[in-house]
Amino acid sequence: MSDIILETRNLTKHYGGVHALQDANFVLRKGEHVAIMGDNGAGKSTFVRQITGVEQRTRGDIIFDGKPVNFSGPIDAREAGIETVFQTLALADDLDVPDNLFLGREITKWNFLGPFRLLDYRSMREATLAGLEKTAVKIPNIRNSIRNMSGGQRQCVAIARTATFHSKLTIMDEPTAALGVQETAQVENIIRTLKEAGEPLILVSHNMRQVFDLVDRVVVFRRGRICANLDIKNEDISGEDVVAYITGAKTQAGYEDAA
């Protein structure tokens, strides 16, 4: 079996006349961490939404874990093993940390009771603690509602949700955009944990330092097209080079039609 976990071929999404994503050919290998960079409106979130089944693509193929897939929704994608932290947080403010982690996939007992089956709070709490063991997020009490938590803590809960369930692929769309320095560091720690565990990741980010610290490869989007695929671990590529690709000052060989 090949070591490719995700591949897209000519992935395209049009919103009416808006060509938000055009013929994206993208490959992610097992264990690999890839950053997606690009200006606002370049199509990064659109790309994520097509892969995770939040929207239905206009055209193109998605091959996940060796099989072509057509997810009907984010739940479908999640069941297939793709965990996503969306740009807008999908958390229920009035629930506590374990509740949010297990929302929609609660550990239950007495399942013959149907919708009234019992929640196994203890197991969920233990799994939450185990899943967050390495994250170093300080939360006064995981059983308090997350309403009063800081943006960073909430983001960590959202990320922990993906990290708790051993997924085949994790996608994070600008996970640190709204966070302070310390909170960003916490999120980056979680990402390092994923790397050590060999879990592949797609990270949408504007933060050049973060990208160079964390990932193996950078894919640059420009006006709905991929315009560069940069092996920053093995090649001599600077931050300025990446910026040049983002702004359109440079275009990589092989991606001329994105110019």
Next chain:
Amino acid sequence: MADQTSHGIGGLTYDKSKRAWPNEANVFIALVLIILIFEALGQILPYMNGQSMLFDFNTNRDGTILNIARIKIVILQVSIIGIIALGVTQVIISGGIDLSSGPLVGAAAMIVMSFAQTELVNGNPNPKAVFGPWSFDLPVIIPILVGLAFGALIGAINGTFIALTRIPPFIATLGMFLICRGIAQWWTKGQPVSFPTEQYAALGAGMMPVVWFVLLAAVFFVIMKFTVYGKHTYAIGSNEDAARMSGINVKRHKILVYMIAGMLAAFAAIVLSSKNLTAQAGMGQFYELYAIAMAVIGGVSLTGGRGSIVGTVLGAMVFGVIQSGFTFIKLDAFYQLMAMGAIIISAVVLDQWRQQRAAMRS
């Protein structure tokens, strides 16, 4: 990096002392304060002659210093509306509202009672019989099942409209409010339905309403706190998009919530008509508002996601104490209505103020 002073794994603490102050505690304190206010008024107001509302210092007939008779009345008064409030609580927590529960009580009472009538009154055919004449009484389970089915049907219609269309719950259930009032009058063309079987009359006799209220409150306390149904109800009211993204079937769940609320209102109708031994089309007037008031006083947030069955039970107690307190200090009925309205508004304002403060802290 990790804060070494915290005693959880990896800095994540699980510290019981850091648990947030439960809102139910506030409602309980309010209950105690309100009781104290009425006790004080009993001492202060010149025409009250130093009477006590809930205590009985002078006579020692029942061996306690509590005025058991009045306490029983307070609880009995709120029990039937309290049963409705248990369902309304779930609807509001899920982010909705149900204005149809009062008229549903009227309609359900009429329909149920017509299946609960005895055939012979003092050896003569029941003069008010809706069906028949037959020579037998229906077993009590029949009217109960008919009532619950009717409540479930009305609730399912409410829930289906709310879940499948973009009609706000307020409007959908307001429409059902009128429909149910119409059904109640149409059923017997306005005639009251009377003379139930002995079995049926036993359902709401004496302190039975309190027994049902306590029993159902316990059942739904467990359901809301310990089951998937409860968790998803909170999740939908808290963030419907997040609930949907997490794989919860939001539409189906909403229909279920309104069905349960409808069945509880119908059950309240059974207990009420049994207690009164008759059903009238106008039964349940203002009950929908009183049930909402009990929930809101008990800390159920009208924006959804927050509140509890325990809170609503306490809210019902507050409601009952205020109501009998007003009677105790001999406040005229029209002032009572006005004061009740003011209290409901205050509870909503208080809830919003609480939310703003919470938002500011974060």
